[in-house]
Amino acid sequence: MPRAVNARATVTLLAVCWCVVPPRLAGDFNPYGINSAYWNSPSVNAAYRAMGVGTARVLLDWALAEPADGGYDWSAWDTALVHCSSHGFAVSLAVCGVPAWAIRVPGRELSYAPEAFAEFVCAALNRARTLAPGIVQSFEWHEEPTHAWADGIPPLHGTEQRDPSQYFVAILTTTYRAVKQAFPEVTVVMDGIRGAFHHVDDLYQLGCGPYFDAINIHQYQPHAPGCDDPSGMHLFHFPTLLTYLRFMANRWGDDKPVWVTQYSWTTSGWGWGDIGEDRKAAYMEYVTDVSRRLGFVHRVFPELGVSSSTAGAGSAAVVYDDGNYVPGPASLSVVTTAYLRLKVCAQAYPVWTGIPEPVPLLPAASRACAVVNGGFESGAAGWSGAFSVDASTRFTGAFSARVEGDGGYVESARFAVEGGRLYEVKARVKVDAPAPSSAAVWMELFYSSAPGHLGYVMPENYYGVVDTRQYPGGWRRVCWPYFSAPGAYEAFLKFSLQGEGTFRLDDVTVRP
Structure with missing residues (x-):
């Protein structure tokens, strides 16, 4: 059974309709950690300690x-x-x-x-x-x-x-x-x-x-132009995503803390262009400070601690070493701008209290989207594709959509969206297949931001929606955040089957 949440008042973070509960606290704590592949250099380890680790x-x-x-x-x-x-x-x-x-x-x-x-x-x-x-x-x-x-x-x-x-x-x-x-x-x-x-x-x-x-996340921005900034107005907005993770636990009556066990930026070479040491440092400082201000993050671990590199070589490390990792003072070559900025963070806040502070988040939509007949209670109305309406198996109500065989799909009618706003897409999916490796459901959201334009997004890293027999009642809840493109005004959803099997769909919603 889910645990009861902390009895203290919930905290609504700015602009998003997700309420989160601060974790139960055992007093102030040192949240600072570091990732490293090498621990045998006393000088590098001493540098970590001086950074507050x-x-x-x-x-x-x-x-x-x-x-x-x-x-x-x-x-x-x-x-x-x-x-x-x-x-x-x-x-x-x-x-x-x-x-x-x-x-x-x-x-x-x-x-x-x-x-x-x-x-x-x-x-x-x-x-x-x-x-x-x-x-x-x-x-x-x-x-x-x-x-x-x-x-x-x-x-x-x-x-x-x-x-x-x-x-x-x-x-x-x-x-x-x-x-x-x-x-x-x-x-x-x-x-x-x-x-x-x-x-x-x-x-x-x-x-x-x-x-x-504790919940555990690795914070890496997508390796694409314009996505390097964790405070940018895109789906990978760091405080919004952490709030979403925390919200997921809270709606199950749980108040576990979140750990950010990896976060880093390379100075060049990963699809962002050359961001340089200063932006790399600013981004890492931002993630660290936002983690403190959210109140429910208890550990942060920059990645990497040390690597062999020179200026402009594209390293993610906070310490650049000569590459030999020879114990002794001579092995420490240079600390980076990111190191110095993180050290200042630790000096300013040597311990964290877990008390939340206001954090700007992505703006939420003002209302739910009007997905027509999301529970299929009106038969096939509002949906198209290669599917049938099934009365024998459903999650709620009297009906669900049934899709059978490779290439089968079900597609919603278009519904209005607000441009540049945050939503959560949810549905119930039941997949029956000869084996878990036989079939998978793919989920896509298509949108228009101008006449004749059609873009699409897929939920981040949502591969493997396969045989659901292990889930309660054989139904799996699928859910993901969607941040609409600026100027987007309508969208539709598509659920399709790859491989051998059958899936059913019920209770589709898109709401803030």
């Missing part, structure tokens, strides 16, 4: 640390633990990679036995308890599992793994129980997501709310 996010590659079942190689983990301990860092263990021996279904890297993963995590935590008691304060499950892709597996390319009902639920619940039984003091943070905002709602639908202690 309290927590080291240490990536541990399962494939390298357990190359054979039960055969551990702790050399990298030991190095990180020893150096982090000597510099006074707490550690957040972030496990990545999957050893080949653990994969049970070829091409599906998440198909390993949950018990094997839980055993590895507990072994790593036990190793830390032996070498540096109390140093590991948190554990994070895999790096971005919602990005699974396999070129050689048509038609879905392994994206069914992105649906947490396929593998992730069993892995998360098994590992959470094992960690909490042996290491109850360790905070378990959900998997880091990048763009797949719906993943949080999926976890709650599947009953996973009690099996993680």
Whole structure:
């Protein structure tokens, strides 16, 4: 059952109709962390400490640390633990990679036995308890599992793994129980997501709310011109997206904090053009400061901490090193503008209180869109395509739309939208297929901003809407934020089937 939310008053952030609840607080806290692939340079580690860092996010590659079942190689983990301990860092263990021996279904890297993963995590935590008691304060499950892709597996390319009902639920619940039984003091943070905002709602639908202690997001702007600025008037507006994640938890009666465990910008080479060190620094400072002001973010981890680079080489790091990572003062080459700006942030706010401050968000639409017959209670009225109206299976009411076979689709009539405004698209989808890899539903929103113009958007990283039998009643709620283009005045939705199977659609809404 969902937990009761904090009894304090909800906080409505500016311009958006989503109300969020501040998390229960245990007093002031140091939120500052850092990501790094190398921990064996005393001078670099000292630079992190001077920047205000309290927590080291240490990536541990399962494939390298357990190359054979039960055969551990702790050399990298030991190095990180020893150096982090000597510099006074707490550690957040972030496990990545999957050893080949653990994969049970070829091409599906998440198909390993949950018990094997839980055993590895507990072994790593036990190793830390032996070498540096109390140093590991948190554990994070895999790096971005919602990005699974396999070129050689048509038609879905392994994206069914992105649906947490396929593998992730069993892995998360098994590992959470094992960690909490042996290491109850360790905070378990959900998997880091990048763009797949719906993943949080999926976890709650599947009953996973009690099996993680914090929500985890990797903040990267799309690598496209005009999208580099996290405060820009586009869908990837940082405070709006974090508020949306928090809202997803709140509507399930939960008040978990959010962790931003990766955020960075390269100075050049990633589709933004040459943004330079000053803009990179300004963006990272903005993300850090907004995270503090939102009130529900408890940890921030810039990515990367250190890399070998020179000015203009396009690095995302806050410290540029000579590349040798030789322990000693000579190994530290230069701190970046981003480093200096983040250091000022930490000096100004050495601890965060969790008390929210007003934060400008994207402007919400003033009213819901008039999606005609979104529940199909009037039959096929307001919809077109290759579908039928089904009275035998529906989420609510008496009817749903039924789409069968590859290429089948259902398309809404056009409805009015307000240009430059924020909406949430929601629907209920039920997918029946011979196997999770057999069929997927694709969702698109088309819009017009001038006569003869037709643009379209797809929900960010929403691959893998596949067989839904694991969801309550076999129905999955799909939901995503949509920020209409300036000048947009009408839109329509299209849901289509790829592969072998059947899907049903019900309760379609587009509202602020």
